[in-house]
Amino acid sequence: MRRKTRIALIVVAVVVVAALAVAAARFFQRDTSEPAVTPEPTTPTPTQTSQTPTVDPLAGCPSAPEQITDPISMTLLDHDLEMPMLSLGLDEAGAAPAAPPGNEGYTIAWYDQGPLLGSTQGKAVLSSHTFQYGGALGNDLNDGLLSDGDVVLVGGSDGSSACYRYSGSTHVMVADYDPASDILYDEQGAPQIALVVCSDYAPDGEALGRMIYYGDLVTGDPAGDDTASGEAATSGQTSADTQVQPVQR
Template sequence: MVVIALIIAAIAVIFIQHNNNSDSAGGAASSTTATTTSSTSGIPAASAVKKGPVPAGCMKTPKPIMPVKYSIDGMKVSAKVLSRGVDETGAAGAPPKNDPSSMAWFNQGPKIGSDKGNAVLTAHTYHKGGALGNRLYDKNNGIKKGDIIRLTDKAGQTVCYRYDHDIKVMVKDYNPNSNILYDNNGPAQAAIVICWDYVKKTGEFDSRVIFYAYPVA
């Protein structure tokens, strides 16, 4: 989810910038650093993951696409995917704040279906619940290891990823040299980022969760 280099300063702005609204624009716009790592250690390479059969409806030989919709098989959710660059604050764009279900693909990084790098997707978390981010990280009904994430373009071509794991990251600990989210040259994978740990006093989210999914083919 094309290789466009982002300079470290720009990455720092994207990671550190936070939303002053109580409902977070959860994705790359306000993402940060891993509590467990500041680089790639602890993040399995996509090439090391056993892929298994290609699910029906997925491209057997993925190619880069511009997605317009997504679905997650295990959660039975589907909605639009919007293309977003950086917004007026210098942060990666996210879906409209009143859109709880859509994802945004960060179009200044690798495309969905690219053969290397992190295809970054963002989704909202609402502090009162009800958004995609809340659903993804729900311990009982959220995304599960092995769930298939389907991303489809306007021509009907579908690139699929198999969800593997997530990491929780803290805003205050961000290391701009980290490539836990923005990585244009590493193994191909999708990285969905949401906001978490809402702080009522500040109206902000103190952490982010990044969900990693690897190509099925």
């Protein structure tokens, strides 16, 4: 009986992993071309998060990260920029993660079928837009908005919060993406956020590449500057502002 139970559990685990791989593959293959008329991007009004530039951004972080079940905001503390968040699953084509509404250039979607934000294990997957002609968060990120060590604060509807430190990025072309890799989806590795945006636009508006931006969970006393190491879950990931050029097939 125990042997049959173990076999059943193994079968269930294989099915779950296979389903996630299919969803990931569909995400990288989905049509990202923009409509003939580019939607008006919505740019958030930057929110001042500190009165003086000398205040340590970690002062706004909790003493211990909290799991966030309903994220509603993300703040780039080093840039005084606060943006709304949505909880989304698969898109209409079955790709993960679903993207925010098309005209919301500064909204971030959290993939709610993966690790929670603030979790002590695995990558919490996020997505946001890049517009071919600018005006979205992805454009700012791809132009070098973040610097190594920048602090990201995520807040939930119930007051829960967690902070992450920007630690690097990965560049992958859609044609070269391996759904079996852990560059985006990883439920067992070190606690991180992985924010994916489009890149490498073709003349017809199709995004041929993706940029993934990582942040390591800040743990313990913020004053002690403890950060969970992402080394265990960084296959294909590099230090800040460095891109991995995928091997050509």
